[in-house]
Amino acid sequence: MTSGTRRLTVAQALVRFLARQHTERDGERVRSIAGCWGIFGHGNVAGVGQALLETPELPYLQGRNEQAMVHAAVGYARQRNRLSTYACTTSIGPGATNLVTGAALATINHLPVLLLPGDVFATRPADPVLQQLELPHARDVSVNDALRPVSRYFDRIWRPEALIPSALEAMRVLTDPVQTGAVTLALPQDVQAEAHDWPEEFFAERTWRVDRPRADPRSLTEAADRIRAARRPLIIAGGGVHHSGAEQALGELAAVTGIPVAETQAGRGSLRYDDPRELGSIGHTGTAASDDVARQADLIIGVGTRYSDFTTASRTLFANPEVRFVNVNIAAADAHKQAAIPVVGDARAVLTELAERLAGHHVAADYVREYRAAASSWAEVVDGVTRAADGAERPGQAEVIGALDQVLDERDVVINAAGSLPEDLNKLWRARQPSQYHVEYGFSCMGYEIPAAIGARLADPDREVFALVGDGTYLMLPTELVTAVQEGIKINLVLVQNHGYASIGGLSEKVGAERFGTAYRFRDQDGRFTGAPLPVDLAANVRSLGVDVLHADTVDELREALRAARAADRPTAVYVETDPEKAQLPPEAWWDVPVAEVSALESTRSARENYEQQKRNQRHHL
Incomplete structure (x- = not known):
């Protein structure tokens, strides 16, 4: 332990603290915060900006758009399996509110990013200051409060003393595989520049360990029993497989049991495309091979997935009346979805234990031949449309x-x-x-x-x-x-x-809206966007x-x-x-996009009729 204090501003203390944080998993130790993206304005230039200037060990990257800075940090964090990310600093006002979209993306995808927006004066020497949101009924609210619902942790540092517990809590959330997402520390601009005597221990090297929690033995036994009893099981690999680094464990489980694997968008690449158990993507944007197997599956084994409506095809895809679920997830909220047997734990640890418990078990040979034939047929389709x-x-x-x-x-x-x-x-x-x-x-x-x-x-x-x-x-x-x-x-x-907006143009046509407002073209004589390309x-x-x-x-x-x-x-x-006449492959499963119930357009009435037919197949899995 060190002793004594160091006199620094709040911003200087925070930047030095962040430069000394590390994350460790399986013996691999990396910087938790690789650097700081920033765009400076009056709300952070004299605080965080000045602190970054004199702290080169936390590299600075100059952004052009605040939302884009968050996207860059998230892209980095995803490629580093969430073990490292960037901080993003902005001024108050529009700089801060531009963070909201990026923060939502990070939190929804469970990817860490640290947001450091400037804020109004804590001491209120001259209200309202430039870019201050002035609410007569709530004087402690600023535009940064828009970040609360899209942040996994939020705090406003009204006093220097509040930084130490808040910074530690921010790092705990950033490195927690269940809780991680956007973390916001709003920094009033006068507090950023305020000096304080900080304990030296605050700046000591600190390592945040990411453990691999094992599942409860009883849930593992129940899951293994249900898998052994299934005739047509299917694994759905989600993003949690990658976050855990569980790809090898998944491949070994699939090889031991012969259970085929479909993947979500976030889980793509969990198995190589040419693995004998690989069926490709699943859901509305999925392959015919995966979706056909899913319709007949009597057991779905979700690994690291949160079952978005694209993955589940709005709860119409799993059509077998007897279908049941086993969910492997480090987050209990996701493990309990679909009335599943919840197996709460790290994906790699759980899959390794399941493979041991299922040693000697293998799905029937005719099932293997069936799904391999489906995968082979789809590979021919891919060859045909991509060459x-x-x-x-x-x-x-x-x-x-x-x-x-x-x-x-x-x-x-x-x-x-x-x-x-x-x-x-x-x-x-x-x-x-x-x-x-x-x-x-x-x-x-x-x-x-x-x-x-x-x-x-x-x-x-x-x-x-x-x-x-x-x-x-x-x-x-x-x-x-x-x-x-x-x-x-x-x-x-x-x-x-x-x-134009090709995707929404196609969807617009399907819901009877006739691609209205989706093409980048001049208006025609009727005011529609069907003239010449821009x-x-x-x-x-x-x-x-x-x-x-x-x-x-x-x-x-x-x-x-x-x-x-x-x-x-x-x-x-x-x-x-590209050539717009070359048609895309149609969806292999249904997605619930409501269609107008009444309309003067024949296209809409026809789309509504189809919608109601599909809606009858939708169900909750209980």
């Missing part, structure tokens, strides 16, 4: 994915979050390595891809990272390309031009931000451009306009 018959033709979106599959190394990372690409990627991508497939679909946030690619590249500079972005998503949040150029962070952007040159826009741009008009040119981008030594974009 262009003529390399001189304009690619469809599936062929863009096929070209990537041909060019990328198995360690390269593919990042996406929104639009029509997540569905195509989930169906068609052949994951060769656990962290190769990086699709954020818990919040499906447009604009995530580019900053997340920066975060992923920072997490592992030796891996090539490809951000797949449609034109709609690109226009939402391209600004961190400037950061990539400034910092020399080599990312690859694949910019797919399809002139003359927007996105490639020129990318180039104006300092990124090299390669054009690809054909499938052959696309492959060559992707190879060139991968070999480049600076941020590079591949711009490709």
